[in-house]
Amino acid sequence: MASTSRALSRLTARQLSTRTNAPAISFSPTSFSQTLIARTRNTAVAFPRQFARSYSDAPPPPPKKPRRIRTTLKWLWRATYLSVLAGVGAVIYDGYTDRHPDDQFTPDPSKKTLVILGTGWGSVALLKKLDTANYNVIVISPRNYFLFTPLLPSCTTGNIEHRSIMEPIRQILRHKKAAVKFYEAEATHIDVENKVVKITDNSDIKGKVSETNVPYDMIVIGVGAENATFGIPGVRENSCFLKEIKDAQSIRTKIMDCVETAAFKDQAPEEVDRLLHMVVVGGGPTGVEFAGELRDFFDEDIQKLIPDIAPRFKVTLIEALPNVLPMFSKQLIEYTESTFKEEHIDIMTKTMVKRVTDRAVEAEITGPDGKRSLVTIPFGLLVWATGNTLRPVVRDLMSQIPAQKDSRRGLAVNEYLVVQGTRDVWAVGDCAVAGYAPTAQVASQEGAFLARLFNNMALTENLEEKVRDLSAGLNLQPGDTAAKTQEIESLEKQLRRIRDIKPFHYSHQGSLAYIGSEKAVADVAWLNGNVASGGKLTYLFWRSAYLSMCFSPRNRVLVALDWVKAKVYGRDVSRE
């Protein structure tokens, strides 16, 4: 109440001061308070005027407002250019440290060998926090970069260039205190008996050695998962996935290929409709964001450049469950569905894809009455944004371990992320089953947990060794026995404190999704509850959240530049 009335009085005072030439009396409901405030105002200014008169009979000096505005503007301008200069300085300094890493030392070869498989969210979060001086760390992955997957849908239309969300693993490793080895290879077999992992160079260019064994003392499996097609015929041949950079690039090329083929001479109208019909299977955040980005692309760019065909463009989202975005709260699901309606994106829920050909999807719809019917949906581009399945190396490992017999979705792990039925094998991310959803957030927290665990383990072993040494020498030599005993006690105290590491616990920070036309939905954990919001402001939040989550300042600058670029120049419609 108090703040409202204060705001009101401020407002009315401003009205008064600017409306001097307006009719004197107005019969609005606020007139009473106006009079009241006008009176207080008069009292407030009375003193300086009287003082001025006592000093000279000249008319009172003009109010100093314009000058104050000028001063404010001057300071604002200074603040602006200083912050711009500081920003540029920060970017250059960051670039400089990026390009001039300190010298690295090679860890003691007698230390344990820690092999990390994969360069996704889990492995990179682990690497980021791991003190690499404690182990001989070897990273193995067929992909020599980390990919910021949440922005992948934006890459499909060129809103963001793909290299802006990639961070070279070499760059990450080069900035660790102690050297880390990296092999660009796929792990094909993990021998938990002999503690050896077999790796293969699967890229185009191969050396004389393209397959070898890497022995390990400890191994972390963070290889992620593959795209699942659920055995539906034709999916792998006729659709695009949306998991890796190559997928996003291929979708980008295909969207423009559809557009150019639709604009081909003498193309029949129904064929144009087919070519410009983009079907997305999967109502999770990836599918929803991709559909939104597609709509934006056509509305903002294709519409302007190729106006003849743009109105025939259509997006359909197919989901087997009764609604899209199942991890969001009900009101946000409804908001998304109504926004999609405005954007002319069709949502087909309770629809199961049965078969895919090169030009159409055959699907079974369950109607509101429970009746099932088959439909054929012709498409120009089909994007398959649903389902995870095991990678061959994980399936192979599970077949070796009896305790994993009943696990279906991945490697069952205990509360310390140790793979059940093994020793010295940990798993993180989409290939591990720890009771959480297969998301980047979970993988990232798991990786950070393991980093803490390993740092502590190294510290513990270090202290234990010291205690062993001290107690072995105790009472052998005369003198300072008391001091040694005291040191042992202090070390054991430290040990007790360190050992007390709690099991992994996932803390959900929230879910975000872009839904097109500069709107987003967010379900964010706040204190002990949840805040659900949707709209244009949430879109700004979405942008700033993703920007702050980018791996490196470099990624952050590049993504921000891409957004500005897309805003100023539009998306690039070259087919490449």
Place this chain on the structure above:
Amino acid sequence: MASTSRALSRLTARQLSTRTNAPAISFSPTSFSQTLIARTRNTAVAFPRQFARSYSDAPPPPPKKPRRIRTTLKWLWRATYLSVLAGVGAVIYDGYTDRHPDDQFTPDPSKKTLVILGTGWGSVALLKKLDTANYNVIVISPRNYFLFTPLLPSCTTGNIEHRSIMEPIRQILRHKKAAVKFYEAEATHIDVENKVVKITDNSDIKGKVSETNVPYDMIVIGVGAENATFGIPGVRENSCFLKEIKDAQSIRTKIMDCVETAAFKDQAPEEVDRLLHMVVVGGGPTGVEFAGELRDFFDEDIQKLIPDIAPRFKVTLIEALPNVLPMFSKQLIEYTESTFKEEHIDIMTKTMVKRVTDRAVEAEITGPDGKRSLVTIPFGLLVWATGNTLRPVVRDLMSQIPAQKDSRRGLAVNEYLVVQGTRDVWAVGDCAVAGYAPTAQVASQEGAFLARLFNNMALTENLEEKVRDLSAGLNLQPGDTAAKTQEIESLEKQLRRIRDIKPFHYSHQGSLAYIGSEKAVADVAWLNGNVASGGKLTYLFWRSAYLSMCFSPRNRVLVALDWVKAKVYGRDVSRE
């Protein structure tokens, strides 16, 4: 002489004024002129001091230098931020006009149909200057963008991102006054008898219609050329070309593939040497620039991130002629060769490639004594940057025209770029033989010439029609015969002036090439002579010249941003 002595006296005067505390007499050869000037100087400053003293006895006011410096700095700072603001404003305004093109009108269907094949230098230069209101223009090309080829070597290492040098043809066409049709297709057959061109959609996604005929009244062939392998076995299978964006991307991926494979566990040293040996065939500007860019990439980035293997990296340039860069003057060739020696880039001249396998080049070297010897050069990556050959559609067209029987390198054209032995068929660029080298500069000037020609032709036809109408109506109706006759005369005068179009003449502006370590060579036409220069300053000239030659302001901004990006953050070493 006069200017030298003036400069000398200015210099000495400054020396005098700053060296007041120095020993009074110096026995340098300039001492006589010093005395002379010191005397003149004293006379010059005498008057104001006397004047000051006559006004007050106070000591003369202190010199106002610090304040002047402050004012200068203030103005410099203002100039800086105002120009930055103006630059940002210009970029935003340009982006705005880019994204908000005016409405286009469709040209009168009775106008002639002008078909333009290709979206390279020739075709785009023609499109840029052509008044599209005079014709029904149809552009046909399998590539829906223009590519700024001179910067393609920079794309191979990520110094420039490929989309920065691509300009969507849709964007170019959308900004013409009258609408232009574009079909993304390859011209497969030109029927000069029936004036029809057959086009095929060769991209992955095809519609029901993927092959059709386009009738024309006039046609311009600007399809360029293909890579020539000169029948050497193994070239197409085992090497990369450097002509299109896809080539640059594939080279970029392969460079990093070689690096990662060389860093693979247990790779033998000689295999590492092979994998890190990059061989470039062709000593023209493309090959030389690529070799230089490669060297930079390793020295500036790989060296820092993967220091173990970087020293084993090697670049070799193979050229069949006695020297590289044959279009440059002798001193620049020598400069390039000595710079390459400093950069540890081997140049093998008089070397003919005989056979290429997946791991080695077999070549024949002619020694200084004229003796020939065979060598085997193992490589990790082979880039083939030499030779042009006819595209199938051009070969097919030449076989139809008896007059083209003796032409080997392309379509022989006359001085107006009309294909010999045809009517209404023109050719520009690498597929045309007009007596000039197959360069972007020639193609671009040819395209611009055709635009002028076609604009004039349309104007002429328009005027001739008017004259015909007027003379047909002459003496049929009474009155203003004199006025009509006068109008006819004035129109015919205009006609005579327009018709007088001179044959195409190529004006060589110069040659530029980047040669690594921030050095470039330039042979630039200047007045009636030639200016040859090489080094770091020439590199700045190279940059500004290429920046100013970029197709659009958008390209210019993006390329400049990429340069800054690569400088600040280094090149991206992710393999993708």
